[in-house]
Amino acid sequence: MAETDRELKSRPDPDALLALAQQGKRGKLTVFLGAAPGVGKTYAMLTRARRLRQDGTDIVVGLVETHGRDETAALLEGLEILPRLEVNHRGKILEEFDLDAALARKPRIIVVDELAHSNPADSRHPKRYQDIEELIDAGIDVWTALNIQHLESLSEVVAQIAGVPVRERVPDTVLARADEVLLVDLPPAELIQRLNEGKVYLADSAKRAVDRFFRLGNLTALRELALRRTADRVDDQMVDYLKQNAIEGAWATSERLLVCIGSDLHSQTVVRTASRLASGLNAPWIVVYIERADREEGDSDAVRRLDETFRLAEQLGAETRRVTGSDFVDEILKLARREHVTQIVIGARRTSFTGRLFQQSLPDALASRVSGIGIHLVTDRDDQPPVRHKRLPKLNVLGAWRPLAIAAATVACAIALGLSIQLFIQLPNISLLFLLAVLISATYAGHVAAIAAALFSVLGYNFFFINPVRTFTIAEPHEVFALFVFLVAAVLAGSLASRVREQAKAARQRAISTQALYDFSRKLSGTAKEDDVLWAAVTQLQGTLRRDAALLLPEEGELKLKAAWPPDTELAVGDMTAARWAMEKQEPAGNGTGTLPNIAYQFRPLMSPHGAVGVCGFRQQDKPLDIDQERALAAIMDQTAIAIDRARLSRESMDQAAQLEGERFRTALLSSISHDLRTPLATITGAVTSLRELGDRMDPASRDDLLASIEEESGRLTRFVANLLDMTKIEAGTVNARRDWVDVADVVRASVERARKYFPGRVIETSIAADLPLMRGDSVLLGQVLFNLIDNANKYGGDEPISIFARQDVGDIVLSVTDLGKGIPAEDLERIFDKFFRRGKPDGRAPGTGLGLSISRGFVEAMGGRISAESPAQRRRGTRISMRFPITEARVAEKDRA
């Protein structure tokens, strides 16, 4: 259908060229078409295959049935034949075509006989033509053979001609998409002769029908069908050629067919007929079902039949639609105008004379309102029972009593009320009470109750209120008339009321499902996290479909089960294969589809604007989803796909933001390091060049100061480089803290001495407890840490003295360095140990490198201690950095000593 659609839309057709270009990537399908078994399709195919093989073409035989005939078997010699797959089917070993082997072998051309063959139940595809489509998708050319009788649209015709039902059918689209169709022809008389000579192989089941089938008349009719089909195709190819070459030509009419179907069996005949008509006209065709807005299709058989008809139409290449509306004719006409339809095909049911009197038939109604559109009627076949009758017994017997009871009760009330009113006053129009009863019954219990109530009312009114009372006889003739008018009025009013009720019910149902969807979409829009989206979706699916549901998303290239209901669901291997198929091919797979139909689940791709984001699966049950469930499923899948897409995007943008943050941090870091390295270098370079070029013009004090600045800056540079190296060591995890016995007092004294050299004029006070035990550690690292802390205190401590304490606290040795500077805001207390963290520039003085405290922490932790900061330290000023080292081991050491 898509094909024919494409062919007809516009004149110098880019789509036609596109289709041609796409054909380039796919494999080509060549069909050897025959009128009947035995015309020599396989023989023709193999003869050609041999010729190509001799020319060196990579051609292999995927599957050919020789049926023990020597002439065919001889042709196979010298050709590469793929081994067959042995399939155990109900205890019988069947030899089947090995699709995966063929895909793996990937020849240029593969020969696969019997296009119409059905695969055993556990195969990937139920039909061989689906296997072949997969081969073509994989870019392999396929040669195959087909008898005309197996074509779906001709199956009824063939059944009529030959009197044999055709079970194995191939959709017409398969033949329509074939790149080449070769007709293998044999005159019927010759075929019959071959048959009589035993040269035609027939399956056992067909042997019984052989006499009925292989008759000259049948074969001639089939031959005509095959010839005509091939001729049609040649015609199509001519049109294609004209279009691709932009030659103005004879394809002036662009017909479009609209086919109206219902849920009855007859509709399938309508569809087949329309398909033949469409292919004859070379026209695209739309199959439409119009759903009554006020009435749900309650009968599950009807729903199933409708689905089947739709599926058939799709297989035959139609575009299918479901339209909701109250006026059939109106909806059909609207659609026809919108789609520029030129012909309408509709099924006609033979109606009785009375039926025609009261109701205009749909074709008549259409005919009276369309203009310029042809209408084709496809009449019912006699031998098919009208479907309508089947519905009646289906009426719920138990439920049927309820409306009757309600009707009886309301009418009884009306009678009681009427009688009691009559005790007081004589009302002339007491019948209105009964009308009320009918309306109430209709409103609360539907049209069955309304009619029942009307009948009860007539009886009751007659019995209780019409003279002579207490009998069903009527004295006055005008009362008869009044009763008749009442009955009509009651039925009409009742049916109106019940209609309103049913519409209200339908509206309520719809409102509920709309509300459910609305709630779902709100839930989704509120969640940006993928997991939440998946959970919401899977519970919604389960709630709507009443089936187990599963959602699978690709993760690192593999499809993974991300959410399911029940939550502990595990998918079988076959299920996963179907899910992957659905994801890759972006089409439904699994139960109820053409791919892997024997697994428990059906999978459908979740399509977002950016392609398939995942797969949604649900466990199939006996009956397929009904229209409402389909609709809800489609809506949920759309919403879910978009929500997943959004969650992905938001996660990506968060990742990007984090990356950007990291980037910014690195930039800041780099510029701070380069500043720290460059300033001392600039000072040294500047001072040295100044001394060299202008030194003789300076006074000695200035010269000394420049030299001192060189020395200081060199020291600063050295410390910075040493810090960087230490940091690198800590980062690389190569700090090897020794575990010597360390006298803390010694280390403190040495560090203070060193600090005094660097920071002359700074007052440093020390206070060391006399009984301080030895600690286990590395005196060099500890000294470095202390110096770093003093350096820090010097930078941030203003002009106040720095104090160092060392004492024992419970099981720890505590060492602290305290300054009396401005202190550190509470929020920065933890961050000061972070690498390259620096707190502003307190007074224009150069801050440190942002490494000192970070290195200190690294070293302290390497020695098994802890370091922390507190601020304010004393008198609401200053900062105290404390280190704690455990002394448990030292105690042991003391015991040893003692």
Next chain:
Amino acid sequence: MTADRILVVDDEPQIQRFLRPALSAAGYEVIEAVNGADGLKAAATTAPDVVILDLGLPDMDGKDVIAGIRAWSNVPIIILSARDRESEKIAALDLGADDYIEKPFGIGELTARIRTALRHRVEKEGGHATLSADGLSIDTIKRLVTRDGKNIRLTPKEYDLLVMLARHAGRVVTHKTLLTSVWGLAHGEDLHYLRVFIGQLRGKIERDPADPKIIRTEAGVGYRFVDAEDR
């Protein structure tokens, strides 16, 4: 003649510590400012002859200091900057800074830049009809370019480009300034024009175009016409 006054705006005490004695020894009077606000105030109150400005200041962006000064003064501004702050440097030059010097720098380099800036300040007031460098001379009245007495034929654009560079002899002229003054405002980003024309120009005026002596490339920033007195 009184000593030229130099305002140094830099927050690094170490830098100030060596600049003061060095510049004093070179015969300049040095005024120090440790942040942008002080710098702007000092520029307004002390009437410096040259401003040396570090772009990385604690209180405000160095570029804002340039804009502030340029609002009322044409005093030459020399920028101290780091090599990794390319875009900042160009922005500063486009804002009206006259020259830049990268840290770390030798004092000789800095004093040369200061001398160029000071000389140019004098030229701005007078203006030369003839510009010359390395045997090349440009007569801006006759629009005549000669090299060692021989006439050199230049296209109008080449000539405009050469004069633009020569008028700023010794100082860097940014790509953008060159492009907008020679080709117009719409061509501020068309760097390829410049590459082509500078190449042509060098082919005509340089003794060895492969080793240009007259028009120097300041990578990523612009071009500098060599200063006749400073080579």
